[in-house]
Amino acid sequence: MFQWPFRKSLLASLLSLWLIGCNAPEKPESGGQVPISAQALQAVQPYFDQEWAMRKLWEDGLAEVATYDAERVVYKKKRAFEYVQITVKEEFNQQFNVKTDDYNRNDLFPVMKINQFCQIQTDQYPYHYLTSLFFRRDQPVALYKMTTSSQEWCGNTFKSIVDDGVNFQQTFDSYWDKQGVGHRDLRRDVFLEDALSYTLRSLKFEQLPAFDLVVMDLQQTNQAKPPVYYQAHLTTAEAPANDVSEPAWRVAVALASGKENVYWFAKKYPNVLLRQVTWDGRSLQLKSVRRYKYWPQ
Numbered sequence: 703m704f705q706w707p708f709r710k711s712l713l714a715s716l717l718s719l720w721l722i723g724c725n726a727p728e729k730p731e732s733g734g735q736v737p738i739s740a741q742a743l744q745a746v747q748p749y750f751d752q753e754w755a756m757r758k759l760w761e762d763g764l765a766e767v768a769t770y771d772a773e774r775v776v777y778k779k780k781r782a783f784e785y786v787q788i789t790v791k792e793e794f795n796q797q798f799n800v801k802t803d804d805y806n807r808n809d810l811f812p813v814m815k816i817n818q819f820c821q822i823q824t825d826q827y828p829y830h831y832l833t834s835l836f837f838r839r840d841q842p843v844a845l846y847k848m849t850t851s852s853q854e855w856c857g858n859t860f861k862s863i864v865d866d867g868v869n870f871q872q873t874f875d876s877y878w879d880k881q882g883v884g885h886r887d888l889r890r891d892v893f894l895e896d897a898l899s900y901t902l903r904s905l906k907f908e909q910l911p912a913f914d915l916v917v918m919d920l921q922q923t924n925q926a927k928p929p930v931y932y933q934a935h936l937t938t939a940e941a942p943a944n945d946v947s948e949p950a951w952r953v954a955v956a957l958a959s960g961k962e963n964v965y966w967f968a969k970k971y972p973n974v975l976l977r978q979v980t981w982d983g984r985s986l987q988l989k990s991v992r993r994y995k996y997w998p999q
Contacts, residue, residue, distance in 0.1 A: 742902065743843050744890040749911040754842045754904035755791070755814050759972060765790035768974060774822060775983040776829060781822050781876040787899060787975070788996070790818040791839060799847065800918055801866070812839040813846060816900045818922065819935065827855040833922045835897050842904040844904055845870075845894055852924040859924045863888065874926035881926040887930060892918045893965070899986075903973040905938060907951040912937045917957055920982075932957035941966050946976045 712882040732820050772785035796809040812908040816835040821828055833850040837843075848863040857877025863870050870888035874881065893901060895917050905911055912935070919930040934957045941950040949969040956962045966977040 717773055743893075744912075746913055746915055747843065749906060749909075749913055750843050750901075750904045751906055752840060752842065752904075755837070755839050757971070758815070760791040762993065764778075764995055766972070766991065767996065768976075768991045769989045770986040772987075772988050773983065773985045774821060776822055776824050777826070778824075780983060781824060782990075783820055783822045785814045785820045788815075788819075789900065790815050793838070813837060814839055814842070814900070816897070818899075829854045829924070831922050833896055835878070835894070836902060837897075838964065842971065843893075843901055845897055846923070848894065848896070850896070850921050852922075854924065861921055861926055863894075863921075865890070872929075876924070876926040878925055884926075886928065888918070888929060889908070889916065892916045894918050895920045898921050898963070898965065899975045899978065902953050903967055903975070905951075905967075907938060907967070907969070907973070910938045915955075917955065932961070934958075948976070950976055964995070 703890065768787045768789075770787070772783050773780050774783070775781070792801045792815050793810045794800060794972040795804070795807050795811050796811070797807075801815075802810055813836045816837075818832065818833040818835075821830050822942055828855045830854075831850070834848065836844065836847040838846050844865070845863070846865055849856065849861070849889065851860045859874070859876035859878070861872060861874045861876075863872045865871075867889050870892075871885065872888050873885045875883050893915055898917075915934050916935055917932045917934045919932065921929070925961050932956050937954050939952050939954075941952040945952065946966045950966045951969060951973075953965045953967065954962055955965070961981040963980040964978070965975060967973045968976055974988065976988045978984070
């Protein structure tokens, strides 16, 4: 038989152990681990200037409006048209994941919006495209959100890509058979071909970066097919003087054998896209660029 003092001491020890067990966390603290979404493009981050969009230029409340003479093959024929790319800083709110109307909210964060618009006249009828790309202001490489739509006489097509923190989630709605309404998970470790005209502006050009990357094929189309992923390779060089009208960097993205896109960016900040030529017959040639308040009061 235990003596009372001993039993009292034993009970106190057991009670102490029980309390420790109840208060102990079931899992160790995460200790500031980098989210999966931020890790996806970690290998290529050193080639880019993460502060590229943080400069005061983007604080003036104006949008950069770049207008291009463009060509694109539609119905097996090259079509000439005008292409506009708008780059501007906006404030998003987390609740609705769009530009806020209330700047006193406590869930705001800055993004860079890139709008790409064009109207292409064909022999039958015009095509209209509008693509909106969004990047967190301090993350010029990792896409945050994209919407793209097309309108022509056959019908409408709409596609959306949103970063859910693990994958890209795509929803789509088109007039094409077997592509009507749906959604799919997409790879997160990718560059969108549509976004390269913005993303590549933040390259550390002076280091002449060259590296492998995964590129998702062009989403500015009137269809909603599953995307194609290219195991691509990027190279950077000084542009020959006769390529463009001012000092520039030439960035080539080899998507696959016989499929290369080439981009020329001005050496002077903000490194405007001066020219673009792609393997499938699309081209851009800068016609004008200005800072402009294009939205009504």
